[in-house]
Amino acid sequence: MxxxxxxxxxxxxxxxxxxxxxxxxxxxxxxxxxxxxxxxxxxxxxxxxxxxxxxxxxxxxxxxxxxxxxxxxxxxxxxxxxxxxxxxxxxxxxxxxxxxxxxxxxxxxxxxxxxxxxxxxxxxxxxxxxxxxxxxxxxxxxxxxxxxxxxxxxxxxxxxxxxxxxxxxxxxxxxxxxxxxxxxxxxxxxxxxxxxxxxxxxxxxxxxxxxxxxxxxxxxxxxxxxxxxxxxxxxxxxxxxxxxxxxxxxxxxxxxxxxxxxxxxxxxxxxxxxxxxxxxxxxxxxxxxxxxxxxxxxxQDKLGVQAWRFMASGSLEYWAKPMADGEWALMVLNRGEHAVALNYDWKAHQISDDLSKREADFKKTTFNWIDVWSGKLGDTSKKLDAKIAPHSVLLLRLKARG
The missing domain is CATH 3.20.20.70 (Aldolase class I)
Incomplete structure (x- = not known):
């Protein structure tokens, strides 16, 4: 049997x-x-x-x-x-x-x-x-x-x-x-x-x-x-x-x-x-x-695109993820042992992704952003000033202005 x-x-x-x-x-x-x-x-x-x-x-x-x-x-x-x-x-x-x-x-x-x-x-x-x-x-x-x-x-x-x-x-x-x-x-x-x-x-x-x-x-x-x-x-x-x-x-x-x-x-x-x-x-x-x-x-973004590192400077790494409906996520990762002051000029860094064929040109388009941890709001018309603790990240969600 x-x-x-x-x-x-x-x-x-x-x-x-x-x-x-x-x-x-x-x-x-x-x-x-x-x-x-x-x-x-x-x-x-x-x-x-x-x-x-x-x-x-x-x-x-x-x-x-x-x-x-x-x-x-x-x-x-x-x-x-x-x-x-x-x-x-x-x-x-x-x-x-x-x-x-x-x-x-x-x-x-x-x-x-x-x-x-x-x-x-x-x-x-x-x-x-x-x-x-x-x-x-x-x-x-x-x-x-x-x-x-x-x-x-x-x-x-x-x-x-x-x-x-x-x-x-x-x-x-x-x-x-x-x-x-x-x-x-x-x-x-x-x-x-x-x-x-x-x-x-x-x-x-x-x-x-x-x-x-x-x-x-x-x-x-x-x-x-x-x-x-x-x-x-x-x-x-x-x-x-x-x-x-x-x-x-x-x-x-x-x-x-x-x-x-x-x-x-x-x-x-x-x-x-x-x-x-x-x-x-x-x-x-x-x-x-x-x-x-x-x-x-x-x-859980339905576009389903994995992020990539588009820039690194010292202990900081900059990662971008295109999202559905024209949104983006931007992560700044501090790999190091000391806090780092950030003064990021959006207009100096166009983001372009060969995989998803998506790009964000901050000279042409202003995005509103939210810091997902603090809830702080801002936009890309002004430089991004922040202090990132060691072994930490700044994570922003960006949405183009209508």
Whole structure:
């Protein structure tokens, strides 16, 4: 019987794989949500997920645009006699279907985690050889998002492995956002636009400004290290297919200035905004950062163009992002250790983007701007005077005068 089921699953893959596509209409803007890994790693259970969904609603994060509640590694129990994956019965005694129903009742969506290898990074059962079976199981549970990792992947071809899981998700019939976590090893930006809705461009993030934290055989990277690895990748991103700079570390031990800069950078770069902190005990300053409507508007702009650095001077970098309806976002990033006074002459710096074919000529057009953090208003007819703290950003939204 088990052999017959396996053959049926394989046959389904062969018959649909050649024509399968990822689900369209998902991740038209970079996905927003929460993931359990950064704070809790393997210490997870169903009550944590329920409480997090409750907090997402109560704290206004759902209204701000966050919608996915994602369970990362270590939810797995064993496979049954038919090979069907089961949740850990002690940690998830009600089962995943009941948990998905609860999350859905809050107007949110549930995400789950697996791995292309035989085992996950946490040593639980991976999906290798069970891709179609797992996708059918997730669909039956009501899962909306699949994060797919790359541990225990020796001997696997990343294009083939991720395409197989994409086809499996499609064949299961339930639209599930497919988040590829391959760490950028095989340059997925060059081949994955038709496979996943987002793909990791680097290894894991670490909650620091500019560091590399060694784990022995691999390293985690700080905010600036990850930003620097995005050079040349913006042309591959767009609606439905995003460069993923990993989950957010806002509220995880950096300074408030660093948290604001981190959040602004991810928004400018059109990276998914996946929270990693404990929402149940989040302090108010962190909540204000993560629910800032103007920063989120930059992230969720429907034009879907990733920012680029158009100028650098000393410790300051100038980044621009064209937005829909003729708007722009301008970020000035202070990478350095000291505050820097800014006296920026708008008319001396026309901004032109070869990718989007958009330009802003401040000699011809005056733009009104708002500082998204302070709420200060101004326009480009006058020089921009500001003082930017170390490890911080100035982020402005610009709109041409009518």
């Amino acid at each position: 088990k052999r017959s089921l396996t053959l049926l699953v394989l046959a389904a893959g062969i018959s649909t794989g050649a024509h399968a596509q990822k689900f369209d209409g998902l991740a038209a803007t970079p996905q927003m949500g929460w993931n359990s890994w950064n704070t809790f790693a393997c210490n997870i259970n169903e009550q944590l997920i329920r409480d997090t969904a409750d907090a997402m609603v109560k704290l206004g994060l759902k209204d701000a645009g966050y919608q996915y509640v994602n369970i990362d590694d270590c939810w797995h129990g064993k496979r049954d006699e038919r090979g069907v994956i089961q949740p850990d019965a002690e940690r998830f005694p009600s089962g995943m279907k009941a948990l998905a129903d609860y999350v859905h009742s809050k107007g949110l969506k549930l995400g789950i985690y697996s791995d292309a290898g035989a085992t996950t990074c946490g040593g639980r059962p991976g999906s290798r050889g069970h891709e179609y079976q797992d996708a059918i199981t997730y669909a039956a549970w009501g899962v909306d998002y699949v994060k797919y990792d790359w541990c225990d992947s020796k001997g696997l071809n990343s294009v083939g492995a991720y395409t197989t899981m994409r086809d499996a998700i499609r064949s299961a019939g339930r639209p599930m956002l497919f988040s590829m976590c391959e760490w950028g090893d095989s340059k997925p930006w060059e081949w994955a636009a038709g496979v996943g809705h987002s793909w990791r461009t680097t290894g894991d993030i670490y909650p620091c400004w500019d560091c590399e934290f060694s784990h022995g055989s691999w390293s985690s990277l700080g905010v600036l290290r990850i930003l620097d690895k995005q050079a040349g990748l913006r042309k591959y991103a767009g609606p439905g297919h995003w460069n993923d700079m990993d989950m957010l570390e806002v509220g995880m031990g950096m300074t408030e200035d660093e948290d604001r800069a981190h959040f602004a950078i991810w928004a400018m770069m059109a990276s998914p905004l996946i929270l990693g902190n404990d929402l149940r005990s989040m302090p108010e300053p962190t909540r204000r950062i993560l629910s800032n409507k103007d920063v989120i508007a930059v992230s």
